[in-house]
Amino acid sequence: MSQVAPLVSLRAANLGYGGVAVLRDVDLDIAAGDLIAMAGPNGAGKTTIFRTILGFIPTISGLxxxxxxxxxxxxVPQSSALDSTFPITAREVVAMGGFGRLKPYERLPAGEKQRLDAVLEQVGLAQLASRSFFSLSGGxxxxxxIARALMVGPKILILDEPLSGVDPESQKAISDLLVKLNREEGxxxxxxxxxxxxxxxxTDKILRVDGGKAAWQEASTEQHPW
Amino acid sequence: MVSFWEILSPSFLLFPALLGSVILALVCPLVGAHLMLRRRMFLGLTLPQIAACGVACTFWLYHALGLDHGSGGERLLAMAGSLVFTLAGMGLLAYLDRHATGSPEGRLAAAYALASALTILFIVFNPAGEVEILNLLKGEVISLSKEELKLLAIVYGVVYLGLVLFRREFLLNSFDRDLSFLLTGGSVQWNFWLYVLCGFSIAVGVIMAGPLLVFGFMVLPPLAARTLARGMGWFLGLSSLIGIAIAVLGFFISVRLDLPLGPTDVAFGCVVIFAVYLVQAIWRRGHGPASLLALIIVLGSGCAVQRSPAPLDLALLGQSAIWLVPVRNGTDSDLRLPSTNPLRSLAEMAGKIAPDSRLTVMDLLRDSLQRELQQRQVKVDFAEARDRRMQSSSIAGDGAAANARAANLTGWLWLTEIRRWHSDGRSPLRAVVDMQLLRIADGSVHWQRQFSKTVAPSGAARLDELSADAVKAIMRDIFGA
Known part of the structure; x- marks a missing residue:
């Protein structure tokens, strides 16, 4: 697959919840600079792979x-997974990405504020930062x-259905942003x-997840796989 | 009548109670805001009830084990029971949230029902000290002693510091547990600490102020702030500010109208929420500035600082005498004051002295009035000493002046009627007294006022001490400082 050392590797891994496998024999490498899509119907196990990689659930077997x-x-979770009860501004949501670098009682330092402004510029929404997060459109x-995830200073971005539930214009903007982050920032x-x-x-690097299996999609396959 | 600025003065008799309310109102909304953000608002209702159940259970066990009751450590005992039950209940609910199926709201509702039922049953099982337990469960912030106020300030200060210093971690964990796990290494520890802080604030708050006031302060301010805030910092800060406003204004209304503090604060808090939603609805229809102005006028007119009525101007009475009619007791109690002399008590027990020879609140009031008037060079006398027909008269009746004329009295007639004078020793003394000064010649009312006083016991105050304080406060109102 990739020539560089992988950031994440899954080898012959069985993944699932409470000892019940949803996916079997999953092999996957994600290396620096990779742009990989995972496609599959709802309930096929895409989120299970994410949650395993992120350590939220353990592997049943495998490596x-x-x-x-x-x-x-x-x-980047699906925005619909977040609770709209919170009277939170977009800026406050993005700032959360930097919390891992701060001591509990520390005020947001100037460097973090600059970084916050920079990632907001990067996603092209600096002008909406003071708006209520839940008053924004889905896109x-x-x-x-995505700006919050960039605020972390990540080596790898994991996005759960970033293109679902948004209008075509936003889909284009998000796709362009992902490609730009991959090509320009590696x-x-x-x-x-x-x-x-x-x-x-x-991308043409697509992991197809369906029927309890995860397999690489041939680049030439034009037909919808499910 | 007490003015708004008077209750803010540290010399005000009930100032410690106001301070206690403000401390509760500063911290409880922060706790409630976190519970609201986690959609666990009903914890704010269920946990205080579990704490109350802990108090009742501890007292029942204490008695069942044959330990002495009433040895002075009741609050400490209640606090221990409240804390153990709150933390255990919280732990059990958290465990069930993670491992059980079914609706969390259903579990909270069931826990509330069970805790309420057990509280009553534990009180019924306990043949001793039922009244004391009920008093502890009611929680009277108005009767907080200095030591209790200190304890409340320390516990709530720690909770407040914890919530402020770690607000970022608590918020992140409430908003997005997955990100909290990735960035801070574990959401479970932050859950644990948040619930420990909630548990301590609820357990101590219930003992100091009762479940109703704690729940009210936890729920109502964040609900009002939620609609106004644009940002988490604002939301938390505004919750506390609204809580403090409700505490201060609710306290003022309670003192002014002689209403119990807890229900008054909660009812006033609901009015605030209603007003906030109403103004916001009107604002959205494009009548923003007008609606804000209307709200300020309405609130301003209701809570405007009213000047205390001027003290009685005795110079207008001229040289005429004032006849003090015996004070009428309009309560169900005989208002007899306890004896301070142990020999007299022994004599009463031996039947040597009749208990009805003890001083009453009526005597205390009339003697004080006589003394105050005489100090101001007013000619004053007891009406019944001149004519035995001049016994106590109701203020509502109109025969007093006619009786005085029939008894050949001239000058002024002072009528006093006690409407309410109650304290069970632990709770504050609440007193309502009507007074009227009539011109005997034509029966016209020269001056009249109703005095409403609440006197908090400091430590183990007795009814005679509380009554003396209340009478002094009334005299201050009549004659000035």
């Missing part, structure tokens, strides 16, 4: 190797969450989607 610390993962929220990016056409416009 998982991480060559970077957990706080070097930039994780804008997704980009804010970030490893691993994202999931059930929109194969959109996935192909971003």
């Amino acid at each position: 998982l190797v991480r060559n970077c610390a957990l706080n070097e993962f930039g994780y 804008q929220r997704q980009r804010m969450l 970030k490893a990016i691993f994202f999931s989607s059930h929109d194969l056409r959109m996935v192909r416009s971003v």
Whole structure:
């Protein structure tokens, strides 16, 4: 697969919850500079792979190797998974990405504020920073969450369905952003989607997850796999 | 009548109670805000009830084991029971949240019902000290002693510091547990510490102020702040500010109208929430500035600082005498004061002296009035000494002046009626007294006032000491400092 040392490796891994495997014999390497999409229908196990890599759930069997610390993962959940009860601004959400570097009682230092402004500029939403996070559109929220993941200073970005539930214009903006981050900053990016056409416009490295298996999708396959 | 600025003065008799309310109102909304963000608002209702259950259970065990009751350590004992039950209940609920299926709200509702039922049963099982336990469960912030106030300040100070210093970690853990796990190495530890702080604040708060006030301060301010805040910092800060506003204004209303503090604060808090939502709804329809102005006027008119009525101007009475009619007791109690002389108590027990020869609140009031008037060079006398027909008269009745004329009295007639005078020794003394000064010649009312006083016991105060304090406060209102 990749020529560089992988940041994350899964070897013959069985993944699932409570000892019940959802996916079997998963082999996967994610190296620096990779841009990998994971495609598959809802419930196929895409999120299970993410959660295993991020250490939220253990592997049932097989091998998982991480060559970077957990706080070097930039994780972008689906924005609908966050609780809209919070009267939180977009800036406060993005700032959370820097919390791992601060002592509990420490005020946000000037360097972190500059970094915050920089990532907001990077996703092109600096002008919306003071708005309520949940008053933004789905696409804008997704980009804010990408900014939060960038705030971590990650070696690898993991994005759960970043293109779902957003309008076509936002899908294009998010895809362009992912490609830019990968090409210009060399970030490893691993994202999931059930929109194969959109996935192909971003990368040709596609992991197909379906029927309890994860396999690499041939680049020439045009037909929808499920 | 007490003015708004008077209650803010450290010399005000109930100032410690106000301070206690403000401490509760500063910290409880922060705790409630975190519970609200985690959609665990009902914990704010269930945990105080579990704490109350702990108090009742501890007292029952204490009695069942044959230990002495009423040895002075009741609050400490209650605190221990409250704390153990709160932390155990919180731990059990957290365990069930992680491992059990079913709705968390259902579990909280069931826990609330069980804790309420057990509280009553433990009180019923306990044949001794039922009243004391009920008093502890009611929680009277108005009767906080200095030591209790210190304890409240220390515990709530620690909770406040914890919530402020680690607010970032608690918020991140509430908002996105996955990110909290990645960045801080574990969400479980932050959950644990947040619930420990909640547990301590609830367990101590319930003993000091009762479940109702604690729950009210935990829920109502964050609900009002939620609609106004744009940002987490604002939300938390505004929750505390609204809590303090409710505490101070609720306290003022409670003292002014002689209402119990807890229910008054909670009812006023609901009014604040209603006002906030109403103003916001009108604001959204484009009448923002007008609605804000209307709110300020409405609140301003309700809470405006009213000047205390001027003291009685005795110079207007001229040289005429004032006849003091015996004070009328309008309560169900005989208002007899306990004897301070142990020999007299022994004599009473031996039947040598009749208990009804003891001083009453009515005597205390009239003697004080006589003394104050005489000190101001006013000619004053007891009406019944001149004519036995001049016994105590109701202020509502109109026959007093006519009776005085029939008894050939001239000048002024001073009528006093006690509407309320109650304290069970632990809770504050609440007194309501009406007074009226009539011109005997035509029965016209020259001056009248109702005095409403709440006197908090400091330590183990007796009814005679509380009553003396209340009478002094009334005299101050009549004649000035």
